[in-house]
Amino acid sequence: MSLVDIILNPAAGGGRAGKFRDSIDTHLRSLDFEPRWHLTESPGHGIELAREVVESGSRLLATAGGDGTLFEVINGCLQSEGPLPDLALIPVGRGNDFAKSLGLPREWADACDRLMLGTKRRVDMGQCNDIFFANTLGIGLDADIADIASRRRWLPGDTAYVAALAQSLLRKRRPRVSVRHDGGNLEQEVTLMVIANGCYEGGRFNLAPHANIEDGQLDLIITPSLSRRQIMALAPLVTEGRVEEIEGYQRFLTRRASIHLDAPCRVHADGEVIYRQARRLEIGVLPGALTFFS
Template identity: 25%
Template structure:
């Protein structure tokens, strides 16, 4: 039996559409599929957790139809198990789909990948007993997330664009106490990203050389820059060219501890206030990739 987990509101309705198409295709091929959704994120999470617990020995694989939020939900139950997770990218950002090199223009092609290929092992990050698939971050982008989450009257990506402008006008670098494996230091930074994958925010390649199968985090630190310089550097993150800026430093390691008066987010979900310790969990997720 296959489980199909989907968010009906994901990607402005793409989640429901791709879920229905996925169900049709899988059943036409003769596969038994149980669909799981909910009236909100927490309801779907509870139903998925219950289904995995009840049918663990009967589940051939889980198909996640949605974005990075649904991936984040699914990996909490599937990490370290023998149940593979396939992904039909139907979210707004789809950054884990990018990490898996899936075809974002033809999300349903992932079903053929699942049906015709063996799954592989990839890494996840783990922080505060929660797994994350892509990137944990703190600093400017976390403050933007906090501000955007309070702007309930604006929907979609526009609220994040507005939040960026509002936060940038008053944002100041913070002092962080840092440890990467055996290296300890204190630094001022505008943004810190602890990366398993390459991108977040819908294709921002904050750590363009990160790999999800190398057993390492790529940790990006953006040091203090002026607001004008930040606006110059920011667009380069979509190509990954920002790593050549003198204020950007990349460190690799397996275990990262960060402490400051700040909050952290991972896969777009609020993790909580610092201090936090993130560890790479090598080969803990079974999935399909191109």
């Protein structure tokens, strides 16, 4: 049997991830894998566990959880010393956004089967200051939604994100950003700014439909300052991936970006709020940083 280390967040998916442990164990054993389980016990614990697993010499590391669990695992991996293992993703979280960009099946058992039937891909990761992200980093409305949704983890599926969108409309401030990127400079007030490696976030929002996790670049997405009514009107465009129809929508491909905010702002990475008082961000891409089964 082949050994696979699995970092499981029992709280992912509103607590449903932990209920799948025995079923995942049985299924992997039927595929001739020997699971070695590592359970997270608190926020940030996944970083520590991933670092320990990598430095123990693991050759295959799976994440069982959602995007927040994956965020911790990739940070632990990229902060560690030693050869990096191949990675697998078992999507039992809430949004499972990065799994979509990897092209993984929605069902966890089918995703497990990719360890036998899938292919390995070297995919890019993003970096913000000293923090790594797999999927997206967001400022403005995007970060407000992530902040509010993080307090509604008990809601099923992507319901928390939809509820958070409605509540975030009560926050009136629109940050003013100054951005230097590979294609030039810009300064403007924004409703949201997203730096995307993957296409999706919040379960159903397709803000960067052309993003490619293997192109060595990040998509810089900007929408101008919009009213509450305009934001509600653009929701269907975002869920359907028709973001180019949003008035004032801008997209730039870049390998690096330097962002200055006119006042302290929240920032999220992969749905996790990483800053509440950010003023300056240095963004970069790590081409082909990690190898995933897909």
